[in-house]
Amino acid sequence: MPVNPSSSEPAPIALPKTSESNQLLRIRHSMSHVLAMAVQKLFPQAQVTIGPWTESGFYYDFDNPDPFTEADLKAIKKEMGKIIGRRLPLERIEVSRNEAEARIKAQNEPYKLEILAGIQEPISLYTLGEEWWDLCAGPHVANTSELNPKAFELESVAGAYWRGDETKAQLQRIYGTAWETAEQLAEHKRRKEEAKRRDHRRLGTDLNLFSIEDEAGAGLVFWHPRGARMRLLIEDFWRQAHFAAGYELLYTPHVADISLWKTSGHLDFYAESMFGPMQVDERQYQLKPMNCPFHVLTYASTLRSYRELPIRWAELGTVYRYERPGVMHGLMRVRGFTQDDAHVFCLPEQISDEILRILDLTEEILSTFDFKTYEINLSTRPEKSIGEDAVWELATQGLIEALDRKGWAYKIDEGGGAFYGPKIDLKIEDAIGRMWQCSTIQLDFNLPERFELEYVAADGSRMRPIMIHRAIFGSLERFFGIMTENYAGDFPFWLAPEQIRLLPVTDEVMPYAEQLLEQLKAAGIRATLDLSGERLGKLIRNGEQMKIPLLGVIGAKEAETGAVSLRSRREGELGSVAVANLLAAAVTANAERAAGLGLPAVPTPGQ
Template sequence: MISQLSRPASGDRIAPGDPQRLLRLRHTCAHVLAMAVQRLFPETQVTIGPPTDTGFYYDFDRAIAFTPNDLTGIAAEMRQIIRANLPIVRETVDRNELRAEIDLLHEPYKLEILDGIPPHEPITRYYIGSPDAGLPLEIAEPSLFDDPAAQGQTPTAAFWWDLCAGPHLDTTGEIHPDAFALESVAGAYWRGDEAKPQLQRIYGTAWETPEQLQAYLQQKEEAKRRDHRKLGQELDLFSIQESAGGGLVFWHPKGARMRLLIEDYWRNAHLTGGYDLLYTPHIANLDLWKTSGHFEFYRDNMFDSMDIESQQYQLRPMNCPFHVLTYQNRLHSYRELPLRWAELGTVYRYERSGVLHGLMRVRGFTQDDAHVFCLPEQVSDEILAVLNLTEQILSDFGFTEYEVNLSTRPAKSVGADAIWDLATDALIQALDRKGWAYVTDEGGGAFYGPKIDIKIRDAIGRLWQCSTIQVDFNLPERFDLHYVAADGSRQRPIMVHRAIFGSLERFFGILVENYAGDFPLWLAPVQLRLLPVSDGQRDYANAVAQTLKREGFRVGVNASGDRLGKQIRTAELEKIPVVAVVGKREVEQQTLSVRTRQDGDRGALNLTELQVLMEESIADRGRG
């Protein structure tokens, strides 16, 4: 039955530190996990277990759910397998022999994987432990492994195998027993298909050294510290309330102030960047959505329509049809094009309850949407202009590193091939002119056209999808849009959809996480707080605050009557960028004792000096 047992070829070996080795280590960890699980819970069926960016996972089928407590036991079992330093052996097997063997083991998922391997591809499996040394685990006496802690030692006769293309490490001992950790258990569909049975996925993380594991765990802690949901509450920026419903955002005064700053910046950038602004309704006749194709292609994400005087009305999930109607309202000459129309358009989408996530995934949000109506020969220039505007805006918010994706035609889509090719070429041409490298995501486009997606890298290296640029030949067709060409004929304009922030809610969440709530002065909801040392300085503090407010600064006076130490502590916890202490000395000398979050005590400054200090920081947008 066993044929061609072999170690990996010697040329196959790789040194520590090689990314390929880390991939193998994680893949091997997944196998060790699966072996440990089947030793502890023999009724469990195995499926697949690949490496991930930070570790590995393995999907199991078991009637009883794994508990967090189980994970501790499984990890301990994994360490035993690692410490036993079992060899990992690759074997090429005959398809029919293996099928017969799997049949005996009652592992239907394994069988399905085997049958999914194309006919002429070699079939390999990987053993942990030597198959010559004893019976495979699956048909061993389960009692032998029921309670490994009571056994006191790893049964040397045990071995385990999985159908796998590899590659793997040579022995389990190459995994450092203190450089991996099991993280969580979650539901996951077999083959990622929600129509198929749901399995239990155990996630783990694995590294070459314990130090690397610690660094990863620290990074996770850091992400937790920056979580916009936590900071949003602590800094009183926004809330999402159960009594109102999930995924609906309440912007509190401080968050709203920041949003206003973001919106003001955005409007100004667009007006100076050649755009005009629109306001359009949040609801409209359902027929509009039938014409646009959204009712057909996007219905799953739309709220149910409502009956208004026997007409069906629809809460909008997108803004585009409204801009199209605006265009359609009168005839346009080719001389007018391109028309660039932008709107901070609030949309409502039905999202399944399980996917809601803070501000990142909500049911009502505002897109910084725009549509460019242009001539075919203008498309490439227009897209390039959008890329330039995107770079300008994102970098002003502190994001200077991007990952760019070009998404092409998906299976479920509308339009002729020639049209798709034209649109895709226009996007590629613009990216090349911009000089941006990009990755192609085949089939990742919208149903109506190809797109460029831009992901931004935040302060701790995470990527967030924000900007999107989409060419659309479909809507102009469906709404029968046209312009009058030079020869008097009516021609079809091309439409470019684009959003730079994506959604204001999500972008705001990303800002909170990027700055960890320590906003640069130009964005901080409260820029300066004056702290009177005692009641005698309150009038002076209020007068200074009034003056600075008139100059456009966002200033408050601490009115609590707390002692100075407490006032400073409160301001620090609220992450207020600048505080100014006002005591007897300052009133006498007409100064302020300034303390910034960034630099600490700055000593006594007069009002003008403080203004200059703040204006410089505001102009700098936090880059300094």
């Protein structure tokens, strides 16, 4: 797992995941029922809706006349502790629809009636002692004595719409977390605090990397010069890696005639996530939510031979999708973003080799940013799908074979594939143990069929190519946010927007500092000169707050000897370093995309 070498924080301990621990699932599901019982005891007018478990805890949605306050949460938690201490049994009961309806009407719970309408028989409910019950499929612990009163916490209250529909009632969602031990809860809290410290939204402001301006509209990113410099470095690395891997680049429009989106199927299946059309010269145009149809049209622009395949095309294509106001979040969920899209058109027998090439390229790119621990899922054919069985089998086996050849462990998600083909999803683990959905590899039999793509086979017949969709970052914006949090804003030397800041101690050394600045810039080093005239201590503090990898102090001695006194965020005090050595080390670090310079600290006298 990548860990910042300069960080003194303790390494995270392994916390069990709900998806891996059946007992943890039962604890959290049961705790949501305890929460609901406590709320309705303290607030009799509150109506319950749904209360599932999550990967880190649980929540319950309530319709309550008054907003819940921090004081309310404390009272609710105290009441939950009392309920747990009563050692109440949780029992499953199967009832008829009529009996369930009668129970609900007796309690005047309209939300439960709506939930009941969507449940098929047999209908199960869970009782909590003899006082409280809810429609539920379980599972739960057998008794509240299995719940640790020192291993749960109520964390926050947020707004939520009933059924996620903005036109329906607004509810209050109480979030909680629950664990098996108090130590696990403490570790969870530590990670939450660490996540706040690493929040990319705060760091984006503090380090002057990007902003989202309300005046321009929600979910639209403004890249500031420092962030734009980093984005350019990432894009240049991405392009060079793709050229080396046998890809060619495409640039495609941002809009297209609406008929294109009808042919691709997006207008039928994706309309809610698309912005509305615009009228131009008696034709309707649509902002693109995907790059895929453009690459398909490029393929179809001429008849292809089997000898040309595989064709590998990549594009950093900006797309636009409508996201609801409540779900947008910094760079993680925006309305305009750049996908690192690529599409491979290949023969059926080339699938395994092409997937392996993609996996190799994925590892190369992600590991450059210190993401080296992955979770892989292979999703197979769902019930509702298109394409022949033989093609699905060939495609799925191609993915499995590639993963086996790569030597990566993976889980199979039976029936979890898209309707148009099987897929591989890759999650990356960050420095504090969080998993982020990142790369996706999808096989597609749908678009080649919709657009009637063909190649001329060896026997002269016309055949459909296999189309592979692939994104490694997912989107530049989201990856930038994940990367910023992974590094806590302390970016490696090769990626830092400002690599070295020169700190002149007196005006007399300014000519030397300016000369050194020009030498560094000429060598491709991103260097600046602090002209604020502050005291040295303040200059150093300012540089540290901006997380600049190197601070170069220049006094009379350095000016006289042609050196600079270096202070490295990652390597500590490096002492006085000759300019020639600094230039050579910095150029090498940039070329090798290194975390730091690798210069040894200069020994002090007597060492």
